[in-house]
Amino acid sequence: MVERLIQEASSFAGSIDGLIALVMVLVGFWLILAEAVFFWLIFRFRAKPDVRTQYITGKEKHLKRWITIPHALVLVCDVFIIVGAVRVWYNVKQHLPEADYTVRVIGQQWAWVFQQPGQDGELDTADDIYTTDNLYVENEKTYHFELTSRDVLHDFSVPVFRLKQDAVPGRTITGWFRPTVAGTFDIQCAEICGIGHGVMLGHINVQTASEHEQWIAQHSPASAQ
Amino acid sequence: MAQTHEHGAHADHGPQGILKYIWSTDHKIIAMQYLFTGMFMAMVGGFMAYVFRMQLAFPGTSVPLYGVVSPAEYNALITNHGSIMIFWVAMPVLIAAFGNFCIPLMIGADDMVFPRINRLSYQVFLLSVLVVLASLFVPGGGFGGAWTSYPPLSANSAYNLTRLGASMWLTAVALEFVAFLLGGINFITTLMNSRAPGMKAYDIPMTPWMIVIASIVFMLSVGPLIAGAIMLLFDQNLGTGFFDPNRGGDPILWQHLFWFFGHPEVYVVLFPAIGMVIDIIATFARKKLFGYKIILYTAVATAVLSFFVWAHHQFIAGIDPRMANIFTVTTLLISVPIAEMLFVSIATLYGGSIHLTTPMLWALAFIGEFLIGGVTGIFLGASGADVYLHDTYFVLAHFHYTFFPIAIIGTFAAFTYWFPKMFGKMMDDRLGKIHFWGTVIPFNVIFIPLFVLGLGGQHRRIYNFQNFPELQHMQPLRILATGALIVMLFFQIFFFWNVIKSWISGPKAPKNPWKANTLEWTADSPPPHGNWPPDQLPKVYRGPYEYGHPDAPEGMDYWPQNLPPQNQPARG
Amino acid sequence: MQKPIATTRSATGIPTGRLAVWWVLASEVVIFGGLLASYVMHRLGHPEWANAAAGTNTWIGAFNTFVLLSSSFTAVLAHQAAEHGDGKQAARYLFMTIGGAATFILVKSAEWTHEIREGFTITANGFWSFYYTAAGLHAMHVIAGAIVMAFVARDAARGRELQRVELIGIYWHFVDVVWIFLFPLLYIAK
Numbered sequence: 004m005v006e007r008l009i010q011e012a013s014s015f016a017g018s019i020d021g022l023i024a025l026v027m028v029l030v031g032f033w034l035i036l037a038e039a040v041f042f043w044l045i046f047r048f049r050a051k052p053d054v055r056t057q058y059i060t061g062k063e064k065h066l067k068r069w070i071t072i073p074h075a076l077v078l079v080c081d082v083f084i085i086v087g088a089v090r091v092w093y094n095v096k097q098h099l100p101e102a103d104y105t106v107r108v109i110g111q112q113w114a115w116v117f118q119q120p121g122q123d124g125e126l127d128t129a130d131d132i133y134t135t136d137n138l139y140v141e142n143e144k145t146y147h148f149e150l151t152s153r154d155v156l157h158d159f160s161v162p163v164f165r166l167k168q169d170a171v172p173g174r175t176i177t178g179w180f181r182p183t184v185a186g187t188f189d190i191q192c193a194e195i196c197g198i199g200h201g202v203m204l205g206h207i208n209v210q211t212a213s214e215h216e217q218w219i220a221q222h223s224p225a226s227a228q
Numbered sequence: 229m230a231q232t233h234e235h236g237a238h239a240d241h242g243p244q245g246i247l248k249y250i251w252s253t254d255h256k257i258i259a260m261q262y263l264f265t266g267m268f269m270a271m272v273g274g275f276m277a278y279v280f281r282m283q284l285a286f287p288g289t290s291v292p293l294y295g296v297v298s299p300a301e302y303n304a305l306i307t308n309h310g311s312i313m314i315f316w317v318a319m320p321v322l323i324a325a326f327g328n329f330c331i332p333l334m335i336g337a338d339d340m341v342f343p344r345i346n347r348l349s350y351q352v353f354l355l356s357v358l359v360v361l362a363s364l365f366v367p368g369g370g371f372g373g374a375w376t377s378y379p380p381l382s383a384n385s386a387y388n389l390t391r392l393g394a395s396m397w398l399t400a401v402a403l404e405f406v407a408f409l410l411g412g413i414n415f416i417t418t419l420m421n422s423r424a425p426g427m428k429a430y431d432i433p434m435t436p437w438m439i440v441i442a443s444i445v446f447m448l449s450v451g452p453l454i455a456g457a458i459m460l461l462f463d464q465n466l467g468t469g470f471f472d473p474n475r476g477g478d479p480i481l482w483q484h485l486f487w488f489f490g491h492p493e494v495y496v497v498l499f500p501a502i503g504m505v506i507d508i509i510a511t512f513a514r515k516k517l518f519g520y521k522i523i524l525y526t527a528v529a530t531a532v533l534s535f536f537v538w539a540h541h542q543f544i545a546g547i548d549p550r551m552a553n554i555f556t557v558t559t560l561l562i563s564v565p566i567a568e569m570l571f572v573s574i575a576t577l578y579g580g581s582i583h584l585t586t587p588m589l590w591a592l593a594f595i596g597e598f599l600i601g602g603v604t605g606i607f608l609g610a611s612g613a614d615v616y617l618h619d620t621y622f623v624l625a626h627f628h629y630t631f632f633p634i635a636i637i638g639t640f641a642a643f644t645y646w647f648p649k650m651f652g653k654m655m656d657d658r659l660g661k662i663h664f665w666g667t668v669i670p671f672n673v674i675f676i677p678l679f680v681l682g683l684g685g686q687h688r689r690i691y692n693f694q695n696f697p698e699l700q701h702m703q704p705l706r707i708l709a710t711g712a713l714i715v716m717l718f719f720q721i722f723f724f725w726n727v728i729k730s731w732i733s734g735p736k737a738p739k740n741p742w743k744a745n746t747l748e749w750t751a752d753s754p755p756p757h758g759n760w761p762p763d764q765l766p767k768v769y770r771g772p773y774e775y776g777h778p779d780a781p782e783g784m785d786y787w788p789q790n791l792p793p794q795n796q797p798a799r800g
Numbered sequence: 801m802q803k804p805i806a807t808t809r810s811a812t813g814i815p816t817g818r819l820a821v822w823w824v825l826a827s828e829v830v831i832f833g834g835l836l837a838s839y840v841m842h843r844l845g846h847p848e849w850a851n852a853a854a855g856t857n858t859w860i861g862a863f864n865t866f867v868l869l870s871s872s873f874t875a876v877l878a879h880q881a882a883e884h885g886d887g888k889q890a891a892r893y894l895f896m897t898i899g900g901a902a903t904f905i906l907v908k909s910a911e912w913t914h915e916i917r918e919g920f921t922i923t924a925n926g927f928w929s930f931y932y933t934a935a936g937l938h939a940m941h942v943i944a945g946a947i948v949m950a951f952v953a954r955d956a957a958r959g960r961e962l963q964r965v966e967l968i969g970i971y972w973h974f975v976d977v978v979w980i981f982l983f984p985l986l987y988i989a990k
Contacts, residue, residue: 008680037571045584048578091612154387198372202695416823417820421806421811422806448827462922
């Protein structure tokens with residue numbers, strides 16, 4: 004359902020959309036049922052002349068059942084959702100699959116700075132590539148990102164990946180993603196960071212293998228080659 | 229003689245003339261002070277919403293009655309809109325205004341137990357209002373770091389660029405907290421101790437019960453945030469580094485202190501609203517509340533659980549990911565007692581005789597709309613889904629589908645219900661219904677598009693979505709939402725017209741126009757100082773919801789709490 | 801101002817004033833609890849703060865602890881006198897308690913002056929930030945409590961509102977208890 008509004012472009016986007024769909028079905032069922040009963044009761048028991056109200060104490064077992072049974076069913080639905088949520092959460096946030104590459108993402112007022120490995124494929128070497136606001140990655144490769152901030156809280160979010168993580172100054176937080184669709188996609192800052200929060204637009208450019216190899220070759224600092 | 233006795237006991241009638249409205253310790257006057265201040269602030273907050281929604285619908289254009297909205301002003305508008313609506317509208321109106329007015333009357337007391345502390349609480353509250361309003365006009369402008377005020381942005385003026393505004397905003401919030409701590413003492417002790425003879429715990433109506441439970445939750449949850457606010461004020465003004473990672477501080481500590489309060493706070497405002505809605509539903513369905521004890525126990529369960537869910541606001545904040553699982557479990561579990569409260573309210577309609585008066589329409593709308601708000605919270609409580617939905621407009625739509633029913637629909641329900649008692653006049657029911665439909669329908673047209681925008685990946689607190697290629701295609705939804713807001717604001721004219729017209733020339737209200745059971749309807753409309761003659765304070769003989777009781781006198785479909793039973797010895 | 805009838809009722813059997821003071825204390829416990837919990841979490845994450853903590857003077861802290869405990873004792877004596885209806889004696893004991901408060905504040909002022917001269921200011925480092933904030937918040941409660949106590953003592957000396965002697969006493973014990981937490985956290989943990 005979400006994918007109708009915005010495409011899925013990462014390996015875990017589908018599982019997140021799936022969880023949202025699960026919640027939508029379960030929650031939608033209860034919402035529609037509750038609202039239907041609610042409106043029906045308003046209609047059925049609207050005031051009519053000479054019709055007295057019933058005196059119901061709430062202790063009547065056959066009536067209490069109408070509360071206790073939905074109560075139990077809601078709990079069961081909650082369990083399904085909890086299981087789904089924990090599984091997706093574990094995959095996306097707790098478990099770090101092995102990385103093909105690692106990139107560093109630094110948020111600051113009001114831009115994104117990226118540090119990527121150069122041709123040697125290793126971070127923190129002389130041939131690293133630094134870019135601002137544009138991150139270039141290779142399709143179908145697993146990336147770790149090491150996220151931090153230079154000043155205030157920011158949040159690195161790529162909606163098409165369904166990816167989001169706060170950038171905290173003084174900490175380096177590691178996450179991962181694996182792009183599955185080539186193209187250029189928005190990076191939004193998802194934590195208010197001052198008056199420039201709305202202009203911290205970035206782009207993540209997912210390239211094919213050959214495009215990416217070319218890009219790295221072109222952009223690695225000449226002195227290191 | 230009753231006359232001289234009354235005069236003797238109330239020789240000190242309190243201040244006279246204009247001073248009566250400023251210096252009184254009478255709980256009803258203090259209630260009016262809170263009510264009108266809160267309603268004024270609602271207009272301020274509503275105006276802010278109008279301005280920033282116009283900016284979002286037509287970015288960069290000059291907004292009528294305001295001008296062009298700069299990014300800094302946008303941030304100040306959304307920050308203060310949120311803060312004002314929660315701290316200076318929802319809390320003063322639902323808790324302080326209706327709490328002050330209704331609690332003594334509904335428990336058969338002549339005033340709150342500490343009238344002077346009551347007056348002081350309003351004075352501190354008024355000071356907080358002046359400080360927050362002033363903060364909008366100081367050099368640098370109003371604080372723009374969101375109502376959550378996360379450091380380091382909020383702690384360091386080099387980052388937020390609103391040196392004065394930030395500290396004034398924070399000071400105003402701290403003063404508001406003090407005002408409500410003072411007020412809470414009155415509500416809690418008055419309910420515990422000053423009940424009418426014969427009013428046992430389970431004879432107390434839901435309105436006072438829920439306001440007191442809310443006050444207790446507030447008092448027990450706000451402490452750490454007060455400590456945090458002191459630390460943040462020191463960071464802002466003394467150069468300490470409590471939240472500065474460069475000096476051994478931790479920005480995430482603030483988040484924990486804030487949300488440890490912030491989550492119970494939503495129940496602090498929910499409980500009074502739902503309490504009043506329940507009383508109104510019982511009255512106009514002419515029906516005994518289906519599960520009085522269930523509601524009480526689920527309210528207490530929710531209150532307790534609410535202290536264990538806070539980090540669902542921080543799933544992706546950098547907390548240990550393993551902690552997220554605990555909070556998903558507690559967050560989804562808390563939906564169960566709340567659902568039960570709503571089911572019991574709906575079940576009360578069964579077998580009733582439903583009169584769709586204006587207050588009843590508002591009370592029913594509360595239930596219907598809050599159901600949507602509640603279920604959409606499940607999406608956000610599920611940690612895996614929150615990875616995508618955090619900080620998007622989905623969150624915004626969720627909390628407006630809960631806060632709007634609480635603060636606006638709940639307020640209109642309570643206001644139209646108790647207006648006759650407060651002002652001695654009846655409101656115009658036709659104008660009331662026009663106002664009702666003109667508010668509730670546009671409300672849905674504003675916020676349903678916002679759910680869609682959120683699912684489409686649109687994040688909060690951004691002043692112009694045309695900057696983002698993936699979001700541009702949803703601009704028609706933004707314009708639709710803004711248009712609906714303007715329609716809704718227009719229909720508020722019917723409310724003001726109704727209030728003024730009714731107050732000036734509405735039909736005189738009898739003591740009990742709704743034929744309700746609770747004690748406030750046995751006092752005059754409006755009640756005098758002391759509420760009842762001192763030797764005629766009511767005694768209670770039964771619970772508050774004995775509608776449709778087969779033994780009620782003369783075939784009445786209601787049985788007021790204070791009527792002695794016909795063939796049994798008087799209680800108390 | 802005439803007391804409302806509401807103030808004289810007691811559906812729970814507990815006097816209203818006492819109920820109110822306990823609720824005030826509950827909210828204060830959460831305030832100090834939040835502050836001290838934040839301090840403890842920081843302290844556990846920053847073992848090097850022990851170096852800064854070495855700068856506090858444990859003897860002065862101990863002396864002030866003794867002063868506060870003694871003042872709580874005189875507050876108890878004041879309550880006893882009030883129970884016997886002896887307002888004048890209760891007032892005398894309350895003024896002794898106020899004297900203890902004044903001593904506490906004077907000693908603290910001298911202590912802080914000395915520490916600030918040494919360069920241990922509120923911005924010196926995280927430990928000192930918490931030290932001044934926590935002890936300062938406590939000191940504010942001591943001062944506020946002493947002021948209220950003076951009003952209660954004045955009324956008691958005139959034989960009025962004797963039940964308030966117990967109430968301000970309960971508050972005073974709370975102020976004491978907070979200090980009993982602060983003393984080890986700020987002065988002993990080094």
